[in-house]
Every structure is written in structure tokens, then in C-alpha cells.
Amino acid sequence: VGKSVLDFGCCEGYFSRELAKRGYSVTAVDVDSRRVAVARYLSIINNLEVNFQVAKWENYLQQETHFDNILFLSVFHHNILALGVDNAFKLLCRFKNKARQVFFEAPISAGKISWTSKNKKDLYDFTLDEFKAKIEKETEMKIKDTWHGKRYIFLLEAT
Structure with a gap:
């Protein structure tokens, strides 16, 4: 677009x-x-x-x-690991009114990040639906499509 x-x-x-x-x-x-x-x-x-x-x-x-x-x-999980789940997700509000579309990729579980230290492996573990709901809530954008691969890629659209 x-x-x-x-x-x-x-x-x-x-x-x-x-x-x-x-x-x-x-x-x-x-x-x-x-x-x-x-x-x-x-x-x-x-x-x-x-x-x-x-x-x-x-x-x-x-x-x-x-x-x-x-x-x-491959950006957002760095924020989660550094700031914690709640603080990282709160930052997503900055996407509001900044784009027509956002291609968003991040692992839905810290355990899926191969290089994460052992003490961070349990930091977060979302279901796909939970992760999508949190992204939509904080960005105030709607997920139009999801691509399934090693990590999910979400296509968010402005509402």
C-alpha cells in the first residue's frame, strides 16, 4: 500500500x-x-x-x-526482554496514527528465542490469540493477516 x-x-x-x-x-x-x-x-x-x-x-x-x-x-522481543512484558507492550501505542500498515514480527514466547539467557526463557509465553489481542489493543490497529513460519508475521492495518 x-x-x-x-x-x-x-x-x-x-x-x-x-x-x-x-x-x-x-x-x-x-x-x-x-x-x-x-x-x-x-x-x-x-x-x-x-x-x-x-x-x-x-x-x-x-x-x-x-x-x-x-x-x-525482529525488534519487539528485544524490548520485552529489556523492559518486561507490560512496559514493552505499552510502547506499542506509539504506532497509533503512524502508518496505514505495519508488518509486525516477534516470537510469541521467550522460550523460542535461541540466544535468550536461561533466566529469561520463562519471561513470556503467549498463545497466538493472546499475543494478537495485546498487539491490537496497544496499537489500536486491526490484524488483517497472519503468516505462519518460524515466527509469526502479522499485518496490521489502521482502523
Whole structure:
């Protein structure tokens, strides 16, 4: 939908570059300045225009900004592990009125995160329906579709 994309947790910018190749206007955000530097370099040598930013997603969304699409892939579980379940989910309210669509991916159980320390493996364990309900409640968006794979990907739409 639309032509603008915000890619949170862009890492080395794979999705950002692929979308830029397809004509999307892309802003890519990551907390790691080294990864952003690599992503920027890879975009430059491929003659692609991507606006890279070093920031936390939750801070970036406090700006007056709106995108057609937001990619939020492999990011949210880091917030849950660092802040706890309740505090992390409360941050999702920052997605309100920021996009027409959000592609949201996160493990529904800490036990499914291979690199998580043993003391965090039991931090959270949701059913699919519980996880979806919490996302919808906090974002005030509706889950239109769910893709099943190693981790679920939810397509949220503004209501």
C-alpha cells in the first residue's frame, strides 16, 4: 500500500535496499550505528537512495511523521526482554496514527528465542490469540493477516 516505508531494526538494510529498488521511498532505522554505516555503504554502492537513521524505534515514533508502511521485524522481543512484558507492550501505542500498515514480527514466547539467557526463557509465553489481542489493543490497529513460519508475521492495518 502506498510508496513510503519505515524499516525499524534495519540491520544491514536488506529489506530497505530491496524496497528502494522497487521504487519505494524508504527510511531505515536501527540502534546500532555500525550496522547503519554498513547499510548506508551497501546502498551507496548499489546507487540506491535510503534515508538511514540511528535511533530507537520508540523514540523515532514520537516525531510528527506518517508512513504508508512500517516494517517492525525482529525488534519487539528485544524490548520485552529489556523492559518486561507490560512496559514493552505499552510502547506499542506509539504506532497509533503512524502508518496505514505495519508488518509486525516477534516470537510469541521467550522460550523460542535461541540466544535468550536461561533466566529469561520463562519471561513470556503467549498463545497466538493472546499475543494478537495485546498487539491490537496497544496499537489500536486491526490484524488483517497472519503468516505462519518460524515466527509469526502479522499485518496490521489502521482502523
